[in-house]
Amino acid sequence: MSVIDDDSGVPLLADAEHPNDKIIETLNLLEEVLTVGKRKVETGRVQISLLTETEQRQVSETLRSRHVDVQRMAVGRQLAAGEAIPQSRIEDDVLVVPVIEEVLVLEKRLVVTEELRIRIKHGEEQVQHTVPLRRQRAVVDHLRPTSDDVSA
Numbered sequence: 001m002s003v004i005d006d007d008s009g010v011p012l013l014a015d016a017e018h019p020n021d022k023i024i025e026t027l028n029l030l031e032e033v034l035t036v037g038k039r040k041v042e043t044g045r046v047q048i049s050l051l052t053e054t055e056q057r058q059v060s061e062t063l064r065s066r067h068v069d070v071q072r073m074a075v076g077r078q079l080a081a082g083e084a085i086p087q088s089r090i091e092d093d094v095l096v097v098p099v100i101e102e103v104l105v106l107e108k109r110l111v112v113t114e115e116l117r118i119r120i121k122h123g124e125e126q127v128q129h130t131v132p133l134r135r136q137r138a139v140v141d142h143l144r145p146t147s148d149d150v151s152a
Helices: none
Strands: 011-013 046-080 089-091 094-103 111-145
Touching: none
Parallel strands: none
Antiparallel strands: 046 111, 089 094, 094 111
16 A cells, blocks of 8 residues: 655555565656746936036237238339330339320320339238137936836
């Protein structure tokens, strides 16, 4: 006679008539099955804003300039018949430009009425100005999630 455990179905005692018989136990094996799922959960929010800052900065630069001084000189000289029209020329550091006029006489003659004497003056001037420079920077604020924003 054998006594069998009700829960597991395993014999607890051997039969008295057959004491040398082997007891074969049967164990029920269990297995767990894993199911993996995922859902979206808001853990926080981010707000980004741009700030533009202006700072005054001193700048220094050399400016070059050229000034022209024009001086009118009366000449009043008549050109001889067949004489070529005077060309512009440079005397020392002055550009001389003849101004020609036709004068109506019984005959036509070229008369140099004036010359323009142009002197070029070079100069340099150190200047300083304060100019605004702008720069942007991003500000990131972390916000808490709202309970309504959790989505599956």
